[in-house]
Amino acid sequence: MISELARSADAAAADILTDITDLVACETHSYDLPGLGHGLELLSTLVARRLGAPTEVERHPGGEQGDTVVITYEGHGSGHVAIVGHYDTVWPRGTLTNWPIASHRGEDGRQRLSGPGIFDMKTGLAQGIWALKLLRESGAAVPTVTFVLNGDEEIGSPSSRPVIERVAASVDATLVLEASVDGAVKTGRKGGGIFTVTATGVEAHAGLNPEAGASAIHALAEFITDAAATAAPAEGTTVNVGRISGGSGTNVVAGQASASIDIRVLTQAEQDRVDAAFDEIQVSDPRIRIDVQHGWNRPPMTLNAASESLLKTARAVSEELGRPLADVTVGGASDANFVAGLGLPVLCGLGAVGGGAHARHEFIYPDTVAHQTALVAGILHRLADAA
Incomplete structure (x- = not known):
């Protein structure tokens, strides 16, 4: 047949x-x-x-x-x-x-x-x-x-x-x-998802009183560095920051910034690990608020x-x-x-x-x-x- x-x-x-x-x-x-x-x-x-x-x-x-x-x-x-x-x-x-x-x-x-x-x-x-x-x-x-x-x-x-x-x-x-x-x-x-990370800071004039500001962009850069380090290629886990945006002008300490991060994992255990790792990331300026939206779309x-x-x-x-x-x-x-x-x-x-x-x-x-x-x-x- x-x-x-x-x-x-x-x-x-x-x-x-x-x-x-x-x-x-x-x-x-x-x-x-x-x-x-x-x-x-x-x-x-x-x-x-x-x-x-x-x-x-x-x-x-x-x-x-x-x-x-x-x-x-x-x-x-x-x-x-x-x-x-x-x-x-x-x-x-x-x-x-x-x-x-x-x-x-x-x-x-x-x-x-x-x-x-x-x-x-x-x-x-x-x-x-x-x-x-x-x-x-x-x-x-x-x-x-x-x-x-x-x-x-x-x-x-x-x-x-x-x-x-x-x-x-x-x-x-x-x-x-x-x-x-x-x-x-x-x-x-691989399972995958897109995490959206938003940093909210304090705007200020970058020349007159920069110390009054708390840069969301600088904080987001810190977060991204730590987020990228959660990748584990040997385990099949990849982390790619595909898009970033933020700020309102070059002479303004940025009040907001965001990043879209593509994450791929081979196992549920790695998905759980990445979730926990992202939630534990801290930035150095305590005036910055970081919000992480865990956007898992498909399971492994x-x-x-x-x-x-x-x-x-x-x-x-x-x-x-x-x-x-x-x-x-x-x-x-x-x-x-x-x-x-x-x-x-x-x-x-x-x-x-x-x-x-x-x-x-x-x-x-x-x-x-x-x-x-x-x-x-x-x-x-x-x-x-x-x-």
Whole structure:
């Protein structure tokens, strides 16, 4: 059956690529609500065209971000699998004007297909739809599949997180079709958050009476130095001060300053340590007030026992397709972190093979599309009957 799915995917490769380019051609920046609406309409139409009328559809408003749609297709077996993917991208409307979808050969000599959002993660969306289509057409056992399509992943999934967690808790396994790492799946992801640190001081004239002032900027610089020292690269913990602002003029002792700090951790223990360390930082001028907003967004994703079994299934399918399947831990977070944080089975990185996420050279290898589609189809087949 797995080899039959591979042959079907090879035959459908051109059509899958057409769907990928159609999705990429519709720009869906995370903060462009009209664009997100058009993108979700296109995606929903594509799902219906390839898979027919769904068993059930739910639409959850996203407010200022894209809506989340939950689309279920009832299967023949007792298994139930969620396929999660986001349709928003980091690329603003108009990016296609100067960066059109194009095919070219890379330095490695392989053909590439480039375009905004093609790697992260519109290729994964199309491959997931086609994986279910090919499995259903094969006549083999098919699980019930619920697609969760969200338009706010690139900004932390603020509205879609509860939907993802609810669906993941009701199924046997969750497959997140984010891009792979050279074909490897992602079984570990760092947790992360953005801390906002605000220093409030006392304004004064920098020339006439500087001693009457208490500089928020100077204090913030002290805080940042100590905050950066909480990083522990050997433990996978990084601390990056990405933005700072403050003051009202060069001749004014600054009354306020703030910093946004990106923090990534591999374990809950490191998250707890960083929390405590930030709260213990003191500045030398007692007139300064420091406020720290702990903005953890996603918990660390680790390979739990339930996910180990799912990984074993995926590896068995990949072996039948003629390729070993590696797994890796990466620094970036995804919606898979939410599922793993609940202790539920999840695999991430089953989508595109390529590179350049969030970079202007973002691309996929078109010759990998059939294999990745067959891999997901095979995994679905193996999960058709709940254990």
